[in-house]
Amino acid sequence: MQDTLLKKAKTMEPRFPNQTSKVFGGESSGILNWNDIKYPHWYKMYKRLVGNYWQADEINMSSDVKQFPMLTEAEQDAYLKIIGLLSTLDAPQTRTALLLSLYATDPSVQSIMAVIAQQEAVHNESYSYVLSSVVSLKEQDEAFQLGRKDSVLLKRNERLIAGYNQFVEDPSVGNILKTLVYTSLLEGLFFYSGFAFFYNLARDHKMVGTSTMISYINRDELEHGRFISELFRATLAEYPEYNTEAFIDWVYHEFRLSVDLESEWSAYVLKDVDGIDLEEMQGYIKYRANKMLRMLGLSEIYPDHTENPMKWIRAYVDNFDGTKTDFFEQKSRQYTKTSDLNGFDDL
Template sequence: MTVLQKRLLTDSDAPNRSTGLINGKSSNILNWDDVRYSWAYPKYKTMLSNFWTPFEINMGNDIKQFPGLSEAEQNAFLKIIGLLALLDSIQSDYAGKVADYLTDSSLNALMIMLAQQEVIHNHSYSYVLSSLVSQQQQNEVFDYWRTETTLQERNDFVTNGYKAFAQEPTVRHFAQSIVYDVILEGLFFYSGFAFFYNLARNQKMVSTSTMINYINRDEQIHVGLFEKIYKELLHEHPEINTDAHHDFVISTFRKGAELEIAWGREVIGNQFDGITMSELEQYIQYMANKRCNQLGHGRDVFPDAPVKNPLRWIIAYQEVDQGKTDFFEQKSRQYTKTSDANGFDDL
């Protein structure tokens, strides 16, 4: 198997425009007007235009509402935040490792931006929790991954998937790690996103759901970036695009979806008006097929899954990756930028 070589700090004998995604030659001097991949600069502009920070969101109304949520709603809220904190912590580290091996300077820059956005996502979870619960409970939420069996299984699934690439960075392991990445960013978040959006459509915790919406938008862009990298990798290294690799992709997406369904059954189930477990399971299967197809491997993960989104109402909240306008900005909502931490002056 072809082993990946780490990018050099500088190479005076190499051109500024890289000669390859990995194991290529590049001076590592980044000139956005002279890059190998035409899609890199548009991705950069999109990621840059979507920059945001948690401080922009006033948590005042959510602070008032949280104690009035049902016990089941509060429990699901905190468990899902704990899951998201785990996933984004893993993701920022993975993005840094990928950046080390991308010999194209523009893609290395995009990966560093992606890692920085994951750090902001993690900050947003701390920001939400510090607004709503005590420091002790916040610490407990960030430790759920140690104590919750379902979370541990999901954690092992992703970390073991990344581990082969981290320990033995070959072209094949890199391709496989991208499959795990797309599952993490494009599937594992989605039952949790559905929970928060369902709260918002019932006028509950709208500010938290707005932040989730921004995170969701970032993750869609990240999936799109890794989709481009994955396809370029297979194009430049067709020897890894085998039937065995295709079977690996299908089976890995299926396992990932099964873990997401199990998580949805545990924290959401049929406890909340507006979303049923049957719909959520179909939605996760639909998303698994969609993500697998994005990578070029068809919709064979769940052949009997719906071909259209079964949670039609969620589209207004979720599919907002065109610019900064989102559903909440199109409707009247209690949201203002604030310069005071967490909007406590609104209490």
């Protein structure tokens, strides 16, 4: 099958209807009427995303500044390496979200991806913010260099980087679908051993400011992962010729490789950290993979890991619902602004 090459969506095309014919490669005027979009429930996703607004400097880091020198050497090392990892992954997400929006012919997708891009920019700023609070400029720079120099991290990110760059060079339907798979892996799997490290510190009353910030990022990523999986399913439904056994096998293959790479990374960065059971962590990574596959509309590949083996993480953020307040009472983990969603007919 010949891959369909996509062109960038035109800003305005009045001869086409407002409601797009396809999310990518379709026909649309470019005018966004939230009462007339192809997938109406995406308005609720948009409202949840914009309700998650926050800023890094809202978080009080004064206790973390005092506590960081008292962390063990292993904890300090893991802290810096994981911040380096997270910054390496979040920085390209801003650009990738914007690139996806350039080829989206659904204006609702363009708007949602704009919000996601803004949130990824905030995430990346937050890593600079926490590091500037606890370490010197030299140590900050070293942490941000890890994505270019650390061999384990380079190996872990190699396939993701290649996939993203392939989309830039060849913006086809096939590469859009693959980019959505890699984005789903990044948003729903690749961050999670890092998140668990900071939540583990917070369990011991350590670095609670950093943990609070991470929970905000975690919540955003859950919403991003949810929308990306919906976008994947919609695109695959609109281009059924890509829904082949070979492509689905490719998705499962990428998930298995990613689980192996994430497990290798977590063993490397967390091996000397007290309170983290590496076998339990590997089970958690497989549990997350199963969860993301279900969201993509696919089958689980790890039948022995359908339950979360690290249930203590739920005290921070591991779901979409409910108010999660950490037991330090620093700040509610549920930071979404409260407002009732209007019905589409009431906009």
